[in-house]
Amino acid sequence: MNEQQEDRLRARWRRAVRSAVVVAASAGIAALAVGSTAGTAMAGVGAVDEGTPDVSLAAVPVSQIAAGNLHTCVIRTDGTLWCWGNNFYGQLGDGTTANRSSPAQLGTATTWARIDAGSGNTCAVRTDGTLWCWGNNSSGQLGDGTTTKRSSPVRVGDATTWASVSTGSNHTCAVQTTGTLWCWGLNRHAQLGIGLSPHQSTTPVQVGTATTWASVTTGYAHTCAVRTDGTLWCWGSSSDGQLGLGILSYRATPTQVGTATTWTSVTAGYVHTCAVRTDGTLWCWGENGYGQVGGGTGFRTTPLQIGTATTWAKVDASIDSSCAARTDGSLWCWGKNTSGQLGDGTTTHRPTPTQVGTTTAWTDGLAVSYHACAARTDGSLWCWGDNTFGQLGDGTTTHRPTPVQVPLPD
Template sequence: MKKTFSLSSLVLVPILAVLAACGGGGSKDSSTTPITPTPPTVTLTEIIVTPANPSITVGGSQQMIATGKYSDSKVAVLSTGVTWTAAKGNNALLKVFTNGLVTGAAVGSDTITATASGVSGSTTVTVRLPWVDVAAGGNQSFGRKADGTLFGWGSNLLGQLGDTTASDRLAPTPVAGGVTTWRQIAVGVQHTVALRADGSLWAWGRNSNGQLGDGTKINRATPVRIGTATDWTYVAAGEAHTLAIGGKTGLLWAWGRNSSGQLGDGTTVDRLVPTKIILPAPAAGGTAISAGWTTVAAGANHSLGLLSGSLYTWGNNLRGQLGNASTVDSPTPIPIGTANWVAVTGGALHSAGIRSDGALFTWGDNSNGQIGNNGAQPVLAPFQQASTTLNWLGVAAGANHMLALRADGTLWAWGANGDGQLGDGLGQDLGAPTQIGLSTNWVGIAAGLNHSFGRQTDNSLWGWGRNAEGQQGNGNTTYVAQPTQMP
């Protein structure tokens, strides 16, 4: 049987095949899978080291923190993968631990750096000595450390060092009790008063006139608390009397010897406990004043205070140390002029103060040139030192000598110098303010009877003058003619 073929069918088959290969006419899903973009890599861009530019003491520590900033703007503390280094090498000035803790090894400044993932951050750490305050009185000295501990050295005949004994100390010795909250200290001839951070008042040493304020006349070789108040703000100590400011309104209290009216209560009767001092109402009318005191100072047997910036003085006035142009004692505070003052100090029979404009004034006894006017006669009213100089920053009076600081960090001294207490190395009295050395980093001064102390910016203590009782704290009893760092 003969087969026949259709031309149309032969042509159609390859066309369908082509169409199928091109997807034409099919029902299969032709969509594609989307491509997910790769996120950018987050990198560490900056390291910040905190705290910034801290200061620590030799032996003291500071935990440093490294905080990282990232390219995605996030910030996080770096707890791992950080390397800590000191620019001058480990243990040179700083001992650096792997966790960022640094401990002061020696005085100076070093750069501490934190490094992670090739990124670094730095800050400067300054190491200072631990002394933050120094006080001198009689033939003894005290220093307070940054950790709140208190040390005394020198004469201790009546327990004035507070170490439980009556033995002189040639080097700093801790005050009994192990307290770490001492805030301010004042030193009399043979007694000591101090404040703690909680506002409580403590005293020790000689108590023959009730100058400790504990209601007795019994000497104390360890600190005893005076009353129960916790709002004391400032204390000062004279030869055998004590002054203090307390309360939110600045109340003035006084106790101890009062033979010349140095307590200011209108009598000459010794007081064995803190007694509030009230200024009587003016004769011309007005009201009595009891508040507003901001600072006080005690000379041997006279007192000075600032009441709302105004200067008041009272007590013994044998050589014009009250500054009221007379030599008559005053048993109550009397105003001296109308100027505003910022600092006052009292010596044996002379006084000094700094006015609010930085001018320095002295008055009273001048037998050793302590007034600074190149004379020897007493001055009964405030005399301005170097009238063109208005940058006096601090002043301290010894028995018959003066110390002062200027704002440029220089140290000045004048007056009695028989024990080298002026620090010029010559031992001769000076009748005018004289710069001692060339240093410009003095920040604190203190004057005892015949010895002196200063503190520099690195918190080092420097002493000079009498040392027969060990008041220089250098381990011996040889007098020191020029400022010498205490070991």
């Protein structure tokens, strides 16, 4: 077996193992889908309406949403940070390893600005430009120079110029206000963008010397980033074409995806990637076993345009599923739906974008995993999908195939 075949088999095996936990816990959700009409299965037709917001639960709207495998965190507009769900590794950051089915504030700081959640870890940037991480640290993905898990935020270095952060399964990357890009954690598939050595780094290492990086996103074993000139670059594993380079191997350093200079944002799922261009078009590529690429069959090694719409505003890709918001305020999801994470009232996988409810009041604030969360224009927060560990934040562990409003304390 060559390296390419081994990488592809390993990626699928890891997905199967991680999915098994959720599949077993989500068996009850299928009963909720019984009675869904055939119209629900059609993209944008007969979609389930998720109800009227309870304004008493939306006293302080959210500005940032992050969905880990089994936990959720949000930053509210008042700069406070709240997390809930699974806490096995301390990824909720509250100093404990106790699960929470309702939002719990992390400390008393009101200076949180940006956040992202990995499989069992979380990282966030404060308004003073400092970077903090907590949770699982088995591969050094917290960047604190150790492999010790942390149940409270630990500062990453002493820099005060961090602008944004993205944390994947075992590695983390972040962009500084200087336009430089830094990565740390596991590097087995060259996902740090610095070649195959070292095998892992427990502190941030700079990716090349460019000072024009605008944003970065991390998947299971690959990384992609957009530069200020609108070009898109990817590196790491491409076992299923997730780099968009037309290959099924890997790239040890950043490699440009095509020649387009109109990319505005990119999001890395587990083994697939999606991105939006300045003309409002949506593109995806990589593993497509559940239709998470949003078109055609089989994996895609180069970017595939999803439909012909030119009104896509933002997309978020995760574990075999994707969701995207349009400029008209509608929300669409596709791909794997075992846990009801597509929000269409069923557990049927969707190979093309399917509208979530009928409301057109969604913002571009969204996050996707085995569950999904999104914000509306009225400031309310809604979540759906797997809820085994209370990651939907509604005070229960009941799975939800349609959005349910999250009660955020005032």
